[in-house]
Amino acid sequence: MITPFRIDVPQATLDDLRRRLDDARLPAPLPGDGWDTGVPVSWLSDLVDYWRTQYDWRAIEQRLNDIPQYTTEIDGQTIHFLHVRSAEPDALPLLLTHGWPGSFVEFLNLIGLLTDPVAYGGSAADAFHVVVPSLPGFGFSTPIVGTDWGTERIARTWAELMNRLGYAKYGVQGGDIGAAVSPEVGRVDPEHVVGVHLNGPGPLPPMPLPDDELATLTPLEQDRVARINAFMAEEFGYIAIQSTRPQTLAYGLVDSPVGQLAWIMDKFREWTHPRTTLPDALLDRDTLLTNVMIYWLTGSAGSAAYVGYAQQGGWGRTPANSGVPTGAIVFAHDVGIRRYTERENTVTRWTDVDRGGHFAALEEPELLLTDVREFFAGLR
Template sequence: MSNDIQRFRIEIPQRDLDDLRERLDKTRWPAPLPGDDWDTGVPTAWLRDMVEYWRTEYNWRAAETELNAHNQFTTEIDGQRIHFLHVRSPEPGAMPLLLTHGWPGSVVEFLDIIGPLTDPRAHGGDPRDAFHLVIPSLPGFGFSGPVAEAGWTTSRIAAAWVELMTRLGYERFGAQGGDIGAAVSPEVGRAAPDRVIGVHVNGGTTFPQVPVPEAELATMTDREKDSVRRIEAFMNEEFGYIAIQSTRPQTLAYGLTDSPVGQLAWIMDKFREWTHPRPVTPDKIIDRDRLLTNAMLYWLDATPGTAAYVGYAQPGDWGAVPQDSGVPTGVLALAHDVAIRRYDERSNTIVRWTDADRGGHFAALEEPELLTTDIRAFFRDLR
């Protein structure tokens, strides 16, 4: 295994973009189901509008330029190609911070917080809050794809992240993430508790098995009860995609890898369910170009299957309680996300908990200022 770190630049051949355009032009659309609303999946009328924008107005080359404005690299860790952004702060006392995305996200999630976190002085903040950022693509996702072998559990990913930080010369560092990143980041603390300064997550890390016993439910606050209700609704109404991705990812991959519209619909279904407020379509909450750039990272490297395989083919039971690393942990609980402190405290040393009155599952995309403020505040006392 080589420890070499290679510079990386995104340079998508024009023929790949021409192929995408041709596929979009030739989309075979299904007939809309009765009502054509979100109850049966992504509405045909809404998706047609998104695809028309993708065909005629979206500019991949502009997105490529924005991504390439940040230093990018690849390295091989544990037999897997890992792509990452490494953005150093101009502040000499900056803290190294590892940011981990989730599914159906990518490194694109963090583009709007890179500047404020690395250079707070230029964004109206205190320069003492500056971070050096390391933002890897999860194994099997985007330019870290395809996945080379099985077994990429959150603990194995965490061990790879610790090795990555070692190669970059960072002895002490923080970790932050949401979704899969909220599962990986505490594991980074468990893998190297003597090196991780603190762990910050948006969303919960440990969840109850449902239904929750009535006696326990009676002791909960209204907000906690609402989180339990949404967990129950998720398990009853939304768990199907995990069942498919964790059991038949290869079968799913044929459709998603061959049809850009099919892939976009698969991803957008979750952006609609998990953004806040739910009745508002996701492109009214998150910029359309951001949504499409995120989808492009799945399309261009043909990684929807390996991303699904790594993202949800994880061992362990829902509600399992991992060991507490003792690393100081902060949680930002956005309004439409699920986080219940009493359960997170079973496996984490919670030193900061913020209940927000807005935002959904995609904190960095929906509420970048709120997330930036909470990350700064959490790590301020740990520097």
């Protein structure tokens, strides 16, 4: 059964948030108060003040509820999703999967462009019906049920969702966790998936790379390997925590909105491009805060961490190639390398671009949209 869903946050919940923000105890700045030790107090305190005094959740809530939303139960798990059908009769269904620390909010500005291209100066031939599920354990796809939410189970859940919606043929797209789940949808449902499109695709090469293999890479690919090494040395801590102690971490994040904000903003600064530009200079503050609100209002910090990084049983295996045509776009921040992606996927389109970061749908929606349209143009 599919049930219409509306976001309706009790006023008491918003009042509680306001009290917590008013009474927040921020840490003393560390020497220099720079990003090398984490989110600077000087920067975050200003964003917290904006959250307290200017951010209007009720206006955002109304805009979100203008988008058709639903829930359904699959394999015991509540799945929340957006579903916007195009008026174009030949539109292709497209399933979009977000990552961590993102949410369905990532795709909001793409929905109109995908479903109604004519209204934005495009062609009716590029129209999509859009389905945007919230990953299990994320946002309104909570509480989490069961212990084995690896990419294959999520992929089977997505395939069942598309079946319930009556879509016999569809495409899939995703980044971050979505870039791991989307190819898996092609593997579990190859008779129905016409194409897989990824931003920031994996898998990553086995590290460290031998010198002779490294020498065969292009300068661009060698730069990506160097940044993978830097990530493992400087940024891996959050994965270590989320994949081993998600419950312990959750106590702090679901109790402190400032803690939740800082945990997510750290990644928006590190993974947007250029890295030296502050997140709220690249993306508007309301968008950043709305994404954080999805985590805060649903208390999903722990289950999102658990689903995103605790299911490591399949790591290190090489999945079977589904044979489904796969396209990839790699923005400036990301580190996908074609030869490693091709070990598991039938790559028919690969695009490297010199700008944009990990949150492609938010940072470079037009570039992502163009690549998605051109990839699926021959697969309809």
